[in-house]
Amino acid sequence: MELNQYLSMFIDESKEHLQAMNDNLLSLESSPEDVSIVHNIFRSAHTLKGMSATMGFEDLxxxxxxxxxxLDLVRNSKLKMDSFIFDWIFKSLDALEAMVEDIIQGGTGKLDVSEIVAALKSIVSGDYLKGGSASSAAVKKQDSAQEPMLDEFQLSIIQQSIEAGLAVCLIDVTVREDCVLKAARAYMVFNVLEQNGEVIKSTPSVEDIEQERFDNSFSVFFISSTDKDSLEKQVGSVSEIEKATVTLLTQAKLDELMSPPASSAQAEVAAAVAEAPRASAAPTSPAAESKKPAGNAPVANRTIRVDIERLDTLMNLFSELLIDRVRLEQLASEIKRSDLTETVEHMTRVSSDLQNIVLKLRMVPIDTVFNRFPRMIRDVAKTLDKKVDLVITGADTELDRTVIDEIGDPLVHLLRNSVDHGVEPVSDRINAGKSETGTIHLRAYHSGNHVFIEIEDDGRGINREKVLSIAVKNGVIQQDQAAKMTDEEVYMLLFASGFSTADKISDISGRGVGLDVVKTKIESLGGTVQVESKWGRGSKFSVQLPLTLSIISAMLIRLGEEKYAIPLSSIVETAAIKREQIRMVHGNRMIDYRNSVIPLVPLGNLFDVPGLAVSITGDTQIVVIRKGERLAALVVEEFIGQQEIVLKSLGKYLTNLFAVSGATxxxxxxxxxxxxTNALIK
Known part of the structure; x- marks a missing residue:
């Protein structure tokens, strides 16, 4: 149990540190001279290293x-950041995230990062400035003096094996130039090796060799249970292997193979690892010692982590308490005893405070989803050779935790779609008289008991005719339907399964996977998605999501024999209007409201309420509601009053009800x- 608890803490804190490093690295890319940002990244990296070593995740x-x-060289002004360093540190963070993800899935957090380690070492040594890419140095062996590097863990295994008197070899295998199936021959070599001992490291990696991503040679560090000559003979006898050279390693030979200037440092580290395999949490240099994390570490420690199921239980219990509280208030008003009334009023005040806390426990700022998007937009824009600014507003808007966990992937699809299909290449933007940098706005805001998320770009917009022609060609619609469709209906065709407007398939889009998945996921959360676009000006995707199980303030109203609740957050005001204020426009009732004309919606008729006494001939009670910039007036029979209500789902049987979001x-x-109310305003 304790181990699971520590593992859960490790995973949560690792994610926070990785996010902090990603955010800070993006900031540093904008301000490369700001050393304070480097200090923050270094502190997060140092803490993550210590945590990983303590938990036994040596690769991490x-x-x-x-x-x-x-980072130590950068913060001590011995190295200046450039695009090569930024790219490899970003790749390092991606690898670390993959390792943490593997641990979450129950793995050991192991990953072949030899290429990244070699690149980072070449940055430290300065070799990367001499023209040779570090990654190629890691994958392609130029000569026998430039053998593949070993990480600390692999080095410690080899050193301990040499000390124990085991035969440790470096095997260089060359495949014939005319070999057709190099990967198959390499597989046969590994088969021979695994029957004769243990493979510690191969360069290139086993994955690269399986995919034939290597020239005509590869090398393997190997602990052998067979003598050198027999091993050489067995490997050399594999069909289409030109030669196999086996070199027995001693400690001196091992030191010689490790590329300078890292060899002495590696030997020291390896010795330390051999003595205490998990004690790598200490600072590695006097500079690191002097810069231990102070009180301004980027990750707050004044928090405790609570299982989400406990919060669900707490919420359900409190909602029952709230229903009883309302009942008590009603009984106290009927009995009219002063001591009972005072007690109930006090209980109401206390439970209101408790209600706010319980609500806030379940609600999470949408920033926890949004904060990973700037890095993603940077990478996608760089891949597509475009310039894109992401402007985020409303990141402090709060959503229920269950929705937060599910909404990330749909937003990723929509944002990637905006960068790929929306924002034009730099040359096209300049020709269209736009700035060379495209802008994508990501907004979140509350309206009623819903949250709206908008993704708007200033790109090329959606080509109605192109969408229609592809839809007809794919059999999504018939030719005679096309001319009758409104723009909004045409844009919604983008969400049809397998639909794609990409001219060519890429890693970003074009496979027809994406927008249909987005629509399915959002609808499974009880939400909707809409599209607006102007050709040549840009597009806007609006996602509407419910707050799910929650407690809201509402105005209770009566219509005939039934009571309804309208969320206070969507109400502008309540009023009484006279008959002469109502006018008919194109067969629809409208009223004058603050220098504008807004629609009048008779709720009783809309819901077909029995026993309705109200008529719209005399004075009429109305509730003015808002959705974004749009307003409407709802006709009601009687106002009962304001009340805190528990929003309950109607279950799986009552679905797709018009203009009803739940019950209380x-x-x-x-x-x-x-x-x-959002469904009543189009």
Missing amino acids: ASLTHEMENV ILGDGQVALIID
């Missing part, structure tokens, strides 16, 4: 250690439907 600790070496139980035990 060792890669973070290599990152630290680079009132103090007298009656059920009141909660009106979805």
Whole structure:
């Protein structure tokens, strides 16, 4: 149990540190001279290294250690950041995230990062400036003096094996030039090796060799249970292998193979690892010692982590308490005893404070999803050779935790779609008289008991005719339907399964996977998605999501024999209007409201309420509601009053109800439907 608890803490804190490093690295890319940002990244890396070593995730600790070496030089002004260094540190962070993800899935956090480690080492040594890419140095062996590097863990295994008197070899295998199936021959070599001992490291990696991503040779560090000559003979006898050279390693030979200037440092590290395999949490240099994390570490420690199921239980219990509180208030008003009334009023105040805390526990700022997007946009824009600015507003908007966990992937698809299909290449933007840098706005805001997320770009917009022609060609619609469709209906065709407007398939898009997945996921959360676009000006995707199980303030109203609740957050005001204020426009009732004309919606008729006494001939009670910039007036029979209500789902049987987002139980035990005001304003 304790181990699981520590593992859970390790995973959560690792994610926070990796996010902090990603954010800070993006900031550093904008301000490369700001050393304080480097200090923040170094502190996160150092903490992550210590945590990983303590938990026994040596690959994580060792890669973070290599990152630290680079950052240490930068923060001590011995190295200047450039695009090569930025790219490899970003790749390091991606690898660390993959390792943490592997641990989450129950793995050991192991990953072949030899190419990244070699690149980071070449940055530390300055070799990367001499023209040779570090990655090619890691993958392609130029000569026998430039053998593949070993990480600390692999080096310690080899050293311990040499000390124990085992035969440790470096095997160089060359495949014939005319070999057709290099990967198959390499597989046969590994088969022979695994029958005769243990492979510690291969260069290139086993994955690269399986994919035939190597020239005509590869090398393997190997602990053997067979003598040198027999091993050479067995490997050399594999069909189409030109030669196999086996070199027995001693400690002196091993030191010689490790490329300078890292050899002495590696030997020291390896000795330390051999003595205490998990004690790599200490600072690695006097500079690191003097810069231990102070009180301004980027990750806050004044938090405790609570299982989400406990919060669900707490929320359900409190919602029952709230229903009883409303019932007590009603009974106290009927009994009219002063001591009972005072006690109930005090309980109401306390439970209101408790309600705010319980609500806030379940709600999470959408920033936890948004904060990974700037890095993603940077990478996608760089891949597509475009310039894109991402402007985020409303990141402090809060959403229920269950929705937060699910909404990330749909937003990734929509943002990648905006960069790829929306924002034009630099040359096209200049020709269209636009700035060379495209802008994508990512906004979040509350409206009623919903959250809206908008992704808007200033790109080329959606080509109506192209969408229609592809839809007809793919059999999504018939030719005679095309001319009758509104722009909004045409844009929604983008969400049809397998639909793609990409001219060529790429890693970013064009496979027809994406927008249909987005729509399915959002609808599974009880939300909707809409599209607006102007050709040549840009597009806007609006996602509407419910707050799910929550407690909201609402105005209770009566229509005939039924009670309804309207969320206060969507109400502008309540009023009474006279008959002469109502006018008919194109067959629809409208009213004058603050220098504008807004639609009048008779709720009772809309919901077909029985026993309706109200008519729109005399004075009429109205509730003015808002959705974004649009307003409408709802006709009601009677205002009951404001009340805190528990928003309950109607379950799986009552789905797709028009303008109803859920129900609540009132103090007298009656059920009141909660009106979805957003559905009433188009």
